[in-house]
Amino acid sequence: MNTILMAALLAAHSPYIARVYEFCPAPGQFLNDVPEVVAPLSPVDAAAEQLVGDARPGLISLGAFGGYVVFGFDHPVVNVVGEADFRVYGNAVMTNEAQHLGSAEPGVVWVSQDTNGNGLPDDEWFELEGSEAENASRHLTITYFRPSADHQPVTDSKKSYLVDAEYIAWECSDGTSGWLEKNREHSQNYWPEWIDAESITFENVTRLPDNGVDSNGKGTNYITYFYDWGYADNKPLTDPEGFDISHAVDAEGRPVALTHIDFIKVQTGVRQTLGWLGESSTEVAGAEDLHPDAPLPESGLSLPTADDLAPRAIDLRGLPALSEGRALKRGARGTTIIVR
Numbered sequence: 001m002n003t004i005l006m007a008a009l010l011a012a013h014s015p016y017i018a019r020v021y022e023f024c025p026a027p028g029q030f031l032n033d034v035p036e037v038v039a040p041l042s043p044v045d046a047a048a049e050q051l052v053g054d055a056r057p058g059l060i061s062l063g064a065f066g067g068y069v070v071f072g073f074d075h076p077v078v079n080v081v082g083e084a085d086f087r088v089y090g091n092a093v094m095t096n097e098a099q100h101l102g103s104a105e106p107g108v109v110w111v112s113q114d115t116n117g118n119g120l121p122d123d124e125w126f127e128l129e130g131s132e133a134e135n136a137s138r139h140l141t142i143t144y145f146r147p148s149a150d151h152q153p154v155t156d157s158k159k160s161y162l163v164d165a166e167y168i169a170w171e172c173s174d175g176t177s178g179w180l181e182k183n184r185e186h187s188q189n190y191w192p193e194w195i196d197a198e199s200i201t202f203e204n205v206t207r208l209p210d211n212g213v214d215s216n217g218k219g220t221n222y223i224t225y226f227y228d229w230g231y232a233d234n235k236p237l238t239d240p241e242g243f244d245i246s247h248a249v250d251a252e253g254r255p256v257a258l259t260h261i262d263f264i265k266v267q268t269g270v271r272q273t274l275g276w277l278g279e280s281s282t283e284v285a286g287a288e289d290l291h292p293d294a295p296l297p298e299s300g301l302s303l304p305t306a307d308d309l310a311p312r313a314i315d316l317r318g319l320p321a322l323s324e325g326r327a328l329k330r331g332a333r334g335t336t337i338i339v340r
């Protein structure tokens with residue numbers, strides 16, 4: 001057998017995204033632009049043009065908090081024990097290495113197995129926990145409302161960078177509400193133009209702590225800090241982050257041992273607006289299976305390994321509120337302990 005044929009047989013799987021299943025961005029300043037969605041292309045087709053077939057073929061913006069994309073490969077991604085399994089590329093850049101900051105817009109990564117075997121991502125989703133897991137708010141619902149046909153822009157004399165301070169209203173199940181602002185840099189429609197409905201609701205969204213800071217208190221120099229690990233569009237490309245399927249947890253936060261996954265969802269995980277920079281939105285530029293030819297285990301759920309049985313599964317929900325002098329602390333390996 002010649003070496004070219006041999007190499008082709010060995011590299012049976014593409015390490016890059018093969019298919020986009022859903023593209024559901026929230027409204028935002030890059031909507032209808034990154035990517036452009038021009039008929040007859042559907043939103044999913046437009047996203048696929050940007051994401052399929054290469055390590056970083058293009059770029060899509062997921063819009064504000066809750067917006068998401070679902071994609072998969074031409075094979076299941078195997079959970080190799082003790083190793084990161086895939087990468088998700090974004091467009092975060094480092095501006096200050098010493099201070100660990102740049103343009104991080106962290107997105108939460110979810111994984112799913114095609115347990116009903118229909119080839120579609122309509123099965124249970126598992127969040128991959130990252131470094132902010134203990135400080136995240138889960139199971140949130142956020143609704144964005146389309147501006148009315150007779151909407152008049154509301155200007156703010158203190159915010160000259162805005163053309164509309166009350167552009168798209170939102171309400172969240174945590175009792176908060178607010179506006180997406182329209183800025184001078186991006187004058188196009190921020191509402192997904194292919195959605196005719198009067199509102200868009202995202203359910204079961206995980207909110208990460210804000211990572212943006214008004215560094216001088218004057219609103220002229222916003223900076224965003226990188227989280228330690230575990231999020232998309234968080235670390236710069238010079239420091240590509242791998243995601244380990246072993247960090248999957250179920251809806252109650254309990255670890256789930258998955259031998260492989262078929263679908264990946266990336267969802268904007270911060271709900272913050274940073275002055276003239278506008279709202280934070282996770283961008284996705286592609287993804288890569290780090291071991292595309294790893295053999296697929298026979299059953300979907302694996303027996304727990306020693307690592308799974310490490311004391312990271314203590315479920316503190318349902319316990320009385322922590323009293324004074326006690327605090328929750330999460331160790332580097334995701335261990336939850338109570339510090340008195």
Ligand SMILES: [Ca+2]
Nearest residue numbers: 079080083245
């Ligand atoms: Ca792994």
Ligand SMILES: [Ca+2]
Nearest residue numbers: 114118120122
């Ligand atoms: Ca399915």
Ligand SMILES: [Ca+2]
Nearest residue numbers: 091105233283
């Ligand atoms: Ca970004």
